[in-house]
Amino acid sequence: MTLLQTLTGTPIGGPAVTDGNQAKSVYDALLQPSEKLQQVDAVAFLHRELARAKHASCEVPIRPEQLEAWIGQGVANVAEQYSAYLQERHAGGPRRYFTGRSHALYFLQHVAPTKLVDGAWLYGLLPHWADYRFHGLIRTYLEELGDGEPALNHVCLYKKLIADLDCDPGDTLADVYYLQGAIQLALGQHGAAFLPEVIGYNLGYEQLPLHLLITSFELNELGIDPHYFTLHVTIDNASTGHARKAAQSVLSLMPMGAERDEFYRRVVQGYKLNELGIGSTAVIKSFDLEQEVITMLERKRTFGQHMHSDYCRLEGLTINEWLAQPDQIPAFLDALLKKGWIKRDEDPANSRFWKLIDGAGAPMFGVFSGYEKQLLWDWIAGERIVEESAANAFRFQFRSKTSGAVGLPDSIVQTDPDLQGLISDLERCAAAEKMSLLKDFMCPAMHATPAGLFATREFVKLMSEGQPA
Template identity: 35%
Template structure:
């Protein structure tokens, strides 16, 4: 790791104000020790809690009723989902995604939090020898897919983003999308005094939300692989899934605490931390293809502002001039709409701009990849896609099939080393301590991390090994 980069990461420890994206990078940095991360996690969480009002958190006053309360919430979500299905059956349109472009935008904007999926429970694995934490650890290793890439939640979501060609869009997100993952990763490295907050956060996160059910349905309807979202519907169930295990863990650990009132107060704080940052519901309400298309065009303008012909003049300026600054690109798009080069809410084939970028004979053919073209197509078509009789175009994406054909020709010395160490170590505690660093949020979805997760499961949850 470059010295300058490491120095920048460590400087975050002393900064009172830092971006959430920087915090995520800090916690995901493999070159920073757990001790240093724990110190940062503690100060960051204390600040987040200090500026938060947890008094408004909906939580059962009677702790013995928590399981019934969660079951009732679950039932209410399912009833609302049935109402949604009935509306769709009666001819109503999609309620989240008007088109594929909007679905792409949603997946991009939830990517930072999905890449931290389950991370808040990492701190629990250090208590592997204490049975009271076993339920929480089981949830964590199941989030890790028991060490199988096709079931590891981060691997599954990364594969989806790569298959759809959305990885570059994630790099261009605003800082607000990193607030919630920063909290999750801070909980991953939180010291022991934050155990109740972690339990409360987990209780909130393992609830079945309506938006998850509808998202799963509409993505599948649009022809987008919804496996990641379906995983969370099946594995988080209240009967024997993560929601059930979360309640069991809460009850066990609650019984061990002497100061019950303090414990519940901290549980509520953890529960409330779940609502910090942008939620999926908020992201869904604020989908804006206009802004996403502008981002695409501004990125292309950086490369294209010197190569257009000076013969094409629009409003007394050559195309190269219009593309010279990000601000002028936005005005240029308005001019293209005004000059009817782009006809919004109409068949894109009636737009000159679409023909230029999508037809083989078009002068801009090949400038935009298939993912970008799908977003632009849906932006131009707009509300027309919802109308009966309009046959929308689905741009064929390049299927990378990276999962099926992935193979490294480079020797994984790190994996060979840990395999040798585990084989040579007879003591279970030593084996586990060697495995734990590779179960960390930055590592568990790597080749070494997946192997270490499998061994951890074999040692601690042999009954889960059959599921692999």
């Protein structure tokens, strides 16, 4: 089996993983395929999640004909709440979501597994490209992929955002943060068997939520490019965007006969899948600065415990001794405070500890990521970050510099082996097979690569011509 077959092959057999880490197992298997793909049963995973979502609250109208009006009403409610938020801020109120930059980076990091598979639930619909009833959903998928332009591809944009901010979560996140991403990938992999659920999930995911507006506003205020989020405010809009296409697709794909009710019941079940796991506002609420500092230092401890000289002692212990045992970080921080190495509620530049980790010639330069340094900075600055907030809340800092270079340099793209392979396969394959070949490269694991982006551009071109010739 080739890598590509592994990436796109349909039924996934084998026993379900019961290691208590199931969402991440499914996520990894579908996004970074390897022999792991044989070890997960994405269909069983979806059935289990659907059963869990059964009792979730759901305000979807009883009759599908009411969907468009319901979406319009939802947007009006969000607009009203956002305007109240802005008034609050104009009156000098504090930020509602983020206490400081580290809090915002924590959010970006914890939602990354979901954002890095944006649109994945629609992947399985691509074979229906010639059926007009699927056009709304396929157009939505192609827009998630930026029609093959890296500067518009949502996954490329999010990858660039977390790389620029040096806040890639790596392998540090708990399983629950992979749940929504795993559901999206599994729906994308099994679109044919779960069509009503895919449509319903899409209906829920593409609604404009209040948190998207507030997040965009506060990221900008904190000097973090909100382009990824503002892009979704416009692209998911209710009048022409993904939200409207989602509602129209329910109607255009519902059967006319006796199965209509059952189909809509499954659409509603799919919608409820959005309620599982941990949502954006819950992620934001879960941030505790001091706890994050401690957890981060505890993680670093195992690497750092043999790295320090025995020259310095704090309360009788060397740094290596402080780091040798688990759960000593709070006492270690206390010792640093007592010794005056950390001066809280002051500019961190006044703290000897900060000078050890930041700036030219700092002995621990490069030990901490951008996110980890921001955590330490905010924790040391303490009250200062509160004082400095809200000064520039209404200034658009990123109006003219949202995108930047997102793609790879041409020299790399032209020599990319997957892309070269795809181009020569396309030259050889029959016209009728081209769409199917291109589709394989547009899966969630590949669409943000040079070959995937090229395949998407070709797919869009051939689709608009109406026939693969």
